[in-house]
Amino acid sequence: xxxxxxxxxxxxxxxxxxxxxxxxxxxxxxxxxxxxxxxxxxxxxxxxxxxxxxxxxxxxxxxxxxxxxxxxxxxxxxxxxxxxxxxxxxxxxxxxxxxxxxxxxxxxxxxxxxxxxxxxxxxxxxxxxxxxxxxxxxxxxxxxxxxxxxxxxxxxxxxxxxxxxxxxxxxxxxxxxxxxxxxxxxxxxxxxxxxxxxxxxxxxxxxxxxxxxxxxxxxxxxxxxxxxxxxxxxxxxxxxxxxxxxxxxxxxxxxxxxxxxxxxxxxxxxxxxxxxxxxxxxxxxxxxxxxxxxxxxxxxxxxxxxxxxxxxxxxxxxxxxxxxxxxxxxx
Amino acid sequence: xxxxxxxxxxxxxxxxxxxxxxxxxxxxxxxxxxxxxxxxxxxxxxxxxxxxxxxxxxxxxxxxxxxxxxxxxxxxxxxxxxxxxxxxxxxxxxxxxxxxxxxxxxxxxxxxxxxxxxxxxxxxxxxxxxxxxxxxxxxxxxxxxxxxxxxxxxxxxxxxxxxxxxxxxxxxxxxxxxxxxxxxxxxxxxxxxxxxxxxxxxxxxxxxxxxxxxxxxxxxxxxxxxxxxxxxxxxxxxxxxxxxxxxxxxxxxxxxxxxxxxxxxxxxxxxxxxxxxxxxxxxxxxxxxxxxxxxxxxxxxxxxxxxxxxxxxxxxxxxxxxxxxxxxxxx
DNA sequence: TAGAATTTTGCAACCGGTTGCAAATATCTT
DNA sequence: AAGATATTTGCAACCGGTTGCAAAATTCTA
Numbered sequence: 001x002x003x004x005x006x007x008x009x010x011x012x013x014x015x016x017x018x019x020x021x022x023x024x025x026x027x028x029x030x031x032x033x034x035x036x037x038x039x040x041x042x043x044x045x046x047x048x049x050x051x052x053x054x055x056x057x058x059x060x061x062x063x064x065x066x067x068x069x070x071x072x073x074x075x076x077x078x079x080x081x082x083x084x085x086x087x088x089x090x091x092x093x094x095x096x097x098x099x100x101x102x103x104x105x106x107x108x109x110x111x112x113x114x115x116x117x118x119x120x121x122x123x124x125x126x127x128x129x130x131x132x133x134x135x136x137x138x139x140x141x142x143x144x145x146x147x148x149x150x151x152x153x154x155x156x157x158x159x160x161x162x163x164x165x166x167x168x169x170x171x172x173x174x175x176x177x178x179x180x181x182x183x184x185x186x187x188x189x190x191x192x193x194x195x196x197x198x199x200x201x202x203x204x205x206x207x208x209x210x211x212x213x214x215x216x217x218x219x220x221x222x223x224x225x226x227x228x229x230x231x232x233x234x235x236x237x238x239x240x241x242x243x244x245x246x247x248x249x250x251x252x253x254x255x256x257x258x259x260x261x262x263x264x265x266x267x268x269x270x271x272x273x274x275x276x277x278x279x280x281x282x283x284x285x286x287x288x289x290x291x292x293x294x295x296x297x298x299x300x301x302x303x304x305x306x307x308x309x310x311x312x313x314x315x316x317x318x319x320x321x322x323x324x325x326x327x328x329x330x331x
Numbered sequence: 332x333x334x335x336x337x338x339x340x341x342x343x344x345x346x347x348x349x350x351x352x353x354x355x356x357x358x359x360x361x362x363x364x365x366x367x368x369x370x371x372x373x374x375x376x377x378x379x380x381x382x383x384x385x386x387x388x389x390x391x392x393x394x395x396x397x398x399x400x401x402x403x404x405x406x407x408x409x410x411x412x413x414x415x416x417x418x419x420x421x422x423x424x425x426x427x428x429x430x431x432x433x434x435x436x437x438x439x440x441x442x443x444x445x446x447x448x449x450x451x452x453x454x455x456x457x458x459x460x461x462x463x464x465x466x467x468x469x470x471x472x473x474x475x476x477x478x479x480x481x482x483x484x485x486x487x488x489x490x491x492x493x494x495x496x497x498x499x500x501x502x503x504x505x506x507x508x509x510x511x512x513x514x515x516x517x518x519x520x521x522x523x524x525x526x527x528x529x530x531x532x533x534x535x536x537x538x539x540x541x542x543x544x545x546x547x548x549x550x551x552x553x554x555x556x557x558x559x560x561x562x563x564x565x566x567x568x569x570x571x572x573x574x575x576x577x578x579x580x581x582x583x584x585x586x587x588x589x590x591x592x593x594x595x596x597x598x599x600x601x602x603x604x605x606x607x608x609x610x611x612x613x614x615x616x617x618x619x620x621x622x623x624x625x626x627x628x629x630x631x632x633x634x635x636x637x638x639x640x641x642x643x644x645x646x647x648x649x650x651x652x653x654x655x656x657x658x659x660x661x662x
Numbered sequence: 663t664a665g666a667a668t669t670t671t672g673c674a675a676c677c678g679g680t681t682g683c684a685a686a687t688a689t690c691t692t
Numbered sequence: 693a694a695g696a697t698a699t700t701t702g703c704a705a706c707c708g709g710t711t712g713c714a715a716a717a718t719t720c721t722a
Contacts, residue, residue: 002443002469004708015672020710027711030670030718050444051382051391052708055677060382062445065426070411071606073404080401083428092445095396095426097414112333113381114393114423138333221610253611275402279552280584281612335678346702351680358681361688361700383678386707 003044012040023048054115063091063302064111064119064139068098068126072219072246074274074291078122081295089303091117098126104133112137118302120144124191125219128153140305144298147190152313155305157298159289160317161191165198167287168241168269169211171322173203175329177239177267179210183227183251185243187215192243195271199241212237216247224250232258239267239328245274249282252327263329273323283326290318334375343371354379385446394422394633395442395450395470399429399457403550403577405605405622409453412626420634422448429457435464443468449633451475455522456550459484471636475629478521483644486636488629490620491648492522496529498618499572499600500542502653504534506660508570508598510541514558514582516574518546523574526602530572543568547578555581563589570598570659576605580613583658594660604654614657621649 009016014033021027022037029037040046054060063086069075079095086093094116096107111119111134118140121131131143131154142155149156165182172180182199184192196213203211214231216223224247231237232254242248248270252262260266263285270277273288297316305311324330340347345364352358353368360368371377385391394417400406410426417424425447427438442450442465449471452462462474462485473486480487496513503511513530515523527544534542545562547554555578562568563585573579579601583593591597594616601608604619628647636642 002708006708016709017672017711018670020708021671024710028670033670047440047444049446049708051446052386052677053710055383055386055679055708056710058677062425070407070414073407073607076401076404076407076410079407079410079426080428080430083401083426084430087428092441093426094393095410095414095424097411097418099411099415109378110423113378115380115382221607225611249610249612257611276404276552279580280556281580281587333678337678347679348681348702349700351678352701355680359700364700380678383707384680386678386709387680389707 002049003046005046005048007044008037008040008046011044012036020048059306060115060117061091062094062114062116064096064107064114064116065093065122066096066098066107066111066119066130067122068101069123069219070097070099072244073276074245074272075122077275077291078295081292082120082122082299085295085299089299091299091303098123104130108133108137108139112139117306118142120298120302121146122298124158125186125189127188127190138309140302140309142298142301142305144294145191147194148315148317152315154313155301156313156315157294157301158317159294159320161194162198162201164271164287164289164320165195165200165241166202167198167320167322168195168271169199169202171269171285171328172239172241172267173206173209174331175239175267177237178208179237180239180241181212181214181231181237182241183224183231183243183247184213184215185219185223185247186217189219195241195243210237216243216250219244219247221246221250221253224248225254227251228254229257232260236266239263240269242268242270245270245272245277245284245286248284248286248327249276252282252284262327267328269322269328271320277323278325285325285328286323287320288323289320293318333380334377336377336379338375339368339371339377342375343367390637391446391448392422393425393445393447395427395438395445395447395465396424396453397427397429397438397442397450397461398453399432400454400550401428401430403575404607405576405603406453408606408622409626412623413451413453413630416626416630420630422630422634429454435461439464439468439470443470448637449473451629451633452477453629455489456517456520458519458521469640471633471640473629473632473636475625476522478525479646479648483646485644486632487644487646488625488632489648490625490651492525493529493532495602495618495620495651496526496531496572497533498529498651498653499526499602500530500533502600502616502659503570503572503598504537504540505662506570506598508568509539510568511570511572512543512545512562512568513572514555514562514574514578515544515546516550516554516578517548520550526572526574541568547574547581550575550578552577552581552584555579556585558582559585560588563591567597570594571600573599573601576601576603576608576615576617579615579617579658580607583613583615593658598659600653600659602651608654609656616656616659617654618651619654620651624649
């Protein structure tokens with residue numbers, strides 16, 4: 001059925017090695033045989049079998065792209081950038097959906113069976129142990145949107161969530177709010193834990209400001225809406241730091257239900273600056289996470305680790321900044 | 332580095348074939364050797380190389396998942412369902428982002444190099460020729476969200492967009508609107524062409540109703556907002572059929588800018604019923620496309636075609652229905 | 663133009679598995 | 693317990709490529 005190296009070799013009247021060499025970068029072939037081989041290959045419609053060659057070269061150019069965030073619209077942007085970025089470097093993303101998976105073993109085994117050259121774990125809700133499981137299996141791995149640690153066991157690319165929490169607190173302080181709160185994502189997510197910590201740290205010196213923290217059950221519209229509805233039942237804060245944009249948008253919907261005007265009656269600042277945040281219906285004030293840079297760095301790092309597997313684990317954090325829009329009163 | 336069949340064989344004191352057989356469904360191995368092999372495999376942490384075995388079995392369990400819709404939030408749901416559905420059947424999605432690709436050749440070659448068992452083209456904006464290119468290359472393919480034809484060249488799974496256009500028209504007619512319009516997606520998209528046709532067909536007998544059609548440049552929020560803003564500048568219709576939900580949400584934002592109340596001053600009905608449509612901020616009346624069924628059928632069909640490649644091209648259409656919410660005045 | 667240096671080529675072994683076949687074992691008859 | 697039958701096993705060839713090595717062909721040097 002499929003046309004193989006041997007067919008082309010026979011047609012071109014050369015050895016199989018000659019054919020293989022014309023298709024391998026930097027191999028030694030004379031112009032004459034190359035021409036013969038290319039002609040034969042064209043006539044037959046041959047293109048080399050990447051999997052067969054991976055057997056000897058040890059490289060598949062397959063990258064496992066592992067995530068459990070298939071409900072947060074931000075991740076459509078993330079997948080778009082990852083797939084394009086990988087494609088541009090000649091790598092192929094093997095997508096793994098971990099939504100309903102609690103331990104890493106199956107994915108590790110599966111991705112090893114497919115001899116992926118590397119793995120990118122793209123999630124802010126998976127524990128560090130997930131990425132570490134790949135490293136333990138000897139697979140180059142980077143954890144995108146993961147937690148920063150001073151002694152990382154795997155490459156981490158993302159933002160300093162603690163600093164973002166502080167930044168959000170400062171935005172609220174600067175506006176003179178006296179009662180503020182963090183409405184986080186799931187309590188188990190490292191991103192939420194860190195944002196909460198930064199938020200409270202920044203507020204600690206301000207004894208005149210009342211600060212509190214609560215958690216939504218997921219990074220999702222419904223969870224944000226439900227949690228904000230609950231908060232609004234009794235004595236809500238003047239302004240909130242929403243755990244991320246989609247949560248904040250859910251919260252906005254609960255506020256609208258109550259007839260509250262934003263930002264006059266109540267304020268909120270999100271985090272991510274996903275495409276939807278600037279939709280005029282929301283016009284969400286938020287903290288921008290530089291997604292394209294994070295993704296480019298993640299790809300760089302996984303490629304670098306494939307080339308030098310013993311490379312020291314590295315953390316790359318990118319600065320965030322407040323994007324002023326309409327859900328926080330003007331300074 | 333990696334532990335291979337041979338290592339396990341030596342450890343277990345059996346031949347390589349014996350090891351291979353314990354890991355192949357339905358092969359003949361005695362309980363005793365199987366136990367020995369499994370013990371050895373466990374100790375060594377062996378798991379078979381899927382790519383190497385694909386060389387002889389001719390099956391990689393890799394499925395190309397090809398799309399160019401990385402900006403429509405609906406497709407996050409689509410990718411979620413596809414990846415989970417494929418994983419459940421032991422298949423692996425190799426994701427291909429065609430956003431900036433105009434001809435199918437590169438993808439076809441690439442996916443053949445990786446010996447994918449089949450391909451799913453998930454797009455309502457790619458032309459039929461795209462899926463046909465895979466079929467011509469001898470790769471089992473199904474076009475999800477593709478155009479229905481009476482003599483299909485490839486498997487198509489989706490909805491009857493003409494019928495949906497009619498359904499939208501009828502919803503507007505039933506509400507007594509006298510000036511209605513279709514604000515489509517990109518004019519080149521088959522889905523938009525068909526929806527426009529159905530819409531106009533249903534209105535043709537109603538000479539008392541004024542109907543018009545215009546097109547947004549993409550299925551995106553910005554395009555919908557821009558096109559609606561343009562329409563609102565001069566003599567807009569009373570109610571619109573928006574080419575899809577995200578376009579309609581963009582249109583809602585333009586309406587809000589103009590101070591129009593929905594549905595009192597102006598109405599709109601979308602199409603898809605993506606998760607966001609029921610967010611209370613939008614509460615979008617829309618036509619539901621049964622995404623889970625479409626995706627399940629697509630997977631079934633691609634699997635079926637892998638098993639019987641000469642299978643006759645088939646079209647599977649799923650019924651849609653109007654979901655009444657708040658952007659069209661009550662009946 | 664002979665001899666040395668360089669480039670190109672094919673052979674054969676290998677990557678990590680699978681599988682048809684025949685030999686070796688085990689199980690069933692009677 | 694012997695013979696017939698059924699099951700399990702290992703050998704060896706193969707899947708579609710790559711690559712070290714030595715021979716062959718080409719190019720360079722004097």
